[in-house]
Amino acid sequence: MPDSAFPRPPGELTSLLRDIRAAAADDAMPELGFSAYRDYFDTGNRIRYERRYFRRRARLAARAAQALLAPETDLGPLADTLWSVCDEYTWALPAHVRHSTDQDRGPEQCLDLFAAETAHTLAETVAALGDRLDRRVADRVRAEVERRVFVPYTDDRPLNWEGFGNNWEAVCAGATGMAALALLGGSPADTSRLAAMLDRSRRAMDRYLAGFGDDGGCAEGVDYWVYGFGYFVYFAEALREHTGEDLLDSAKVAQIAAFPHRVALGGGAYAPFSDASERPWLPAGLLTRLAERFGTPPARVVPSLHDDHCYRWGHLSRTLAWFRPGTPATTAEATSHLPDLAWVVHRGRFAFAAKGGHNDEPHNHNDLGHFVLHTRGQSVLDDLGAGEYTAGYFGPDRYDRLHPSARGHSVPVIDGQVQLPGADRTAKVLLFHDDGDTIRFDLDLTSAYDVPGLRSLIRRFRWWPHGRLELTDEIDTERDLPLEELFISRREPVPATGSADWDGLVTLTHNCPQTSVSLETTHDHQARPDSVYRLTCTTVAPAGQSSHRFVFTLT
Template sequence: MNQQELLDMIRKETPLQISHYYPRESQEAFWKRAAQSAEWQDRIAEIRAEGLRLDHLDIPELTFSLFIAFARTGSRLEYERVYFERRRRLNTYTFLVLLEPDNPVHLGRLEDILWSVCGEFSWCLPAHLPADFAISEIERHIDLFSAETGFSLSEIALLLGERLTPLLRTRIQDEVQRRIFLPFLTYGPYHWETARHNWSAVCAGSIGAAAMLALDDPDKLSHILLRTERSMHYYLEGFGEDGACTEGLGYWNYGFGYFTYYSDLLRARSGGRLDWFQNDKVRSIALFQQKCFIGGSLVANFSDSLPRIRIHMGLSHYLADRFPGVDSPPDGLRAPYTEDHCSRWAPALRNLIWTRQGVQTEEWASGSYYLPDAAWVVARHEPSSSGKVYGFAAKGGHNDEPHNHNDLGHFILAGGGEIYAADLGSGEYTADYFGAGRYQYACNGAQGHSVPVINGRYQSAGREYAAEVLHASAAPDKDELVVELSGAYETPGLKSLVRSLVWHKEPLPRLELCDEYSCEGAPESWTERFVTWRRPELLEAGTVLLPGSAGGGVEVHYDDKLVQPEITAREYRDHSGRETLWHTLDFHVLHPGPEGRLAFTFQFLS
């Protein structure tokens, strides 16, 4: 579709109205019903509790010392904690005004934070600004959070309408125009417009959504939508046909969430003629979430993902309504209102208006999946009458994936709500975390993953360092992944390294892992490394226990004539900046030869 065709279509269609958000009733009726609903009591109570907390606090200021901290130290947390606290305040008082429209205190506090957000030096995070930015050109920069802020303010202004004073409504319009629409139309293209990961969906999706909500100039709107539509194509190119998000499930929530919020508004604004939900790949991506869970809230958390993730229930119900085969998630996985540390408005709103009442589901059903484009095997196994869910995940791929970790051949084991073979997930985001020192962080480098260490060397970063899948299957009785890993290492003389992982789905499951290697001459050293949150215990020669919190656990069986175990406690800074304990269980080959076969069995105990 060219610009003229899009322009003609936009002129013919009705601008977005509040009724789009509440197709079955008025806005007032919806929020009155939500406030009185027994089923939503917990959701509304979480918002009210946050309001009570904020009532006793002043709006926190984004001071110069906070803004400059990243440039001086590389630390992001100081500024971002205050920035996101302000967004939490914005969200909370908007919801309270909708829930209690006759309460002038809530409206006053909302207008104060709206005015304050409009006055921020930049809506961008300092970490996303160029180190040498010019103050006179600060408004040219658009990042994830500035685009989100433009979307949030535009949507809040539409929903509250004349409840907001005319001066404030005008300022919101002017600031979104000045910080979002004008630079996007004048100074682009931006680097993220052609990104094949979450940035294109979030930035372009937020700008396109804000434009549909706030612009009454069809010519400008058509210019913006042509570019945002192009970015959505690039975003989808970042997925294979299997729909896997190699950035991890957290970034699926983020990127695909904003893709969905934008696409929903676009579908309405175009009278259904522009509909991304008719795309087969979009359906495959929508199915990814339910394939990721390996028991309770535990997920296959490869890349920069947390080990435990809660569901955006509104997004999940919306996708289940759109696509056959997308399951509504277990109600117990619902993310609480305060869980999103970034306090994003768009998902917070849709977690209320898109969630269907009367939907109660149990644990995800057992299932095994092979995702060939990502080269992941993910399995969720609940033996009959066991009451326990066991999970397994393993991956191939390459070492230049979005939010990449050097982790080819890495695997995860979980059972009964506990993780035994772990992925450390995302660490604290700093300047160096996304810079030259990225793979010095254990959570990113191969040293923090369950993969071999050869001659003291870890896997290397780069697209050329890749695994070759030799065999993969997901079957009722067992799942398998066999990968050639020699291409992941810059190790002279390494001719072949084949890792075989076989997950036996028995009443007490077991994983059989075998590494077979071939070298030109004997390697100087060879270590089989396994990563765990548990503190391993040497029970006897040939057996190490990864203990469960309440007994049981996983026994690791090995040939004590070939390898010697070493247990080491380590620490890293997690995504929230907390020092976190983890352990390596290293098996050092006693006499490495030019060829070798190293086998381990991970056996779950009752």
């Protein structure tokens, strides 16, 4: 990011600039009073407080960007916004303040994702504006960043998220490291502190990268790839500018950079496994820099300011600083196999995705053997992605909720028992083969269940790119076991004897003697009503070996 201003924005950013001007002119600055703060602790609801919090961050990011884009901007409104953010009781979210207890610190010194991001926003804004900003405001910002973020980060005691090995490592360490780069280094003492903080951030980045296999797959899904890997890249490029060290110069990092393109379904849709979404936004600046460094596809769409409901400065500022229009240099592969992640994705006129893995992944769903069928721009056999984040969603009753539970995935229920969570609940890959005409993907799902008498459960996928999937579950059991095959969609299926139809987009034929359709209304990640249809095909797996075949045809 430039020290004083962004480069002249290309014409493709016109709509984003319009969003920034409108948000900067908005005088709404919701209060974060005690009644809002206590809501999470009293009810477990996160979204009511967080909507207020992120509306404040929208105004902060927009006014900071406007000030750097247009030197003639009156900085009075921005100064008021900076002052107001410094007044906040804590920069962390109520759901995260427990992370400060390991250092015996209060909520105001909780260094979570959003405290780190806030420090990054404030630090780069103050540093870039320099003498343009009232000294009293700048001094207060520096003091609050120091007290709330730099003090806990320079404490020798481990922070609660150190060791997570997921997006927290990259975001917290990356945003804090960039804040330090912006504010420190003006004196010998500052230089020493900066070096120590950068070392801590490097160690966090090592742990973050260790969370990936060599295939570069992100078990948390594309949304969290954007979040964690985005901040990894932003920090890496800031570090390279400061020291010449290049954290991106790695074969593994190159594989991670390609991840979203390998799990794309087409038309802006992506495999939404785990707590992901089918249509995540991808920051245009991030994609531009990755295209320059690794030859991955550049940004095709410049997102709106409001596509990131958290209004993160890292994404916005690097889009303003880095985005350049480009054209893809290579043709994307039709089939992607990520062996460490155990995902298979095929894209073309029709798209198919299936997954193995284990049931203790980051943002885990109990979904071994789950699959997606995508046609005409829609995922008909669907993955529900993330549900509404509440206290319970990340608590011991997580799998009582539809989105992460096996009941919300197209996987078998055996003798009334669903898949169980745990790292030992693993899908063993028996076969992956793609001969250009047929994709074969076989998984041993036996360990996902705890059913007396179940000796083995093998799920076999046979996918033809012209739009045909044959799914066969081979079961070996010591006794007769009731078997329910679940198929999940947000479209209502119409069942008939031996068949089902989803609006003429996908049809199913099967040999189960009974079928039923149930509707469950829940809430999606943004707390909007989410209607989910579950087609249940019921039969019996007799003692011994049996095969249960389901054929899907896409149009």
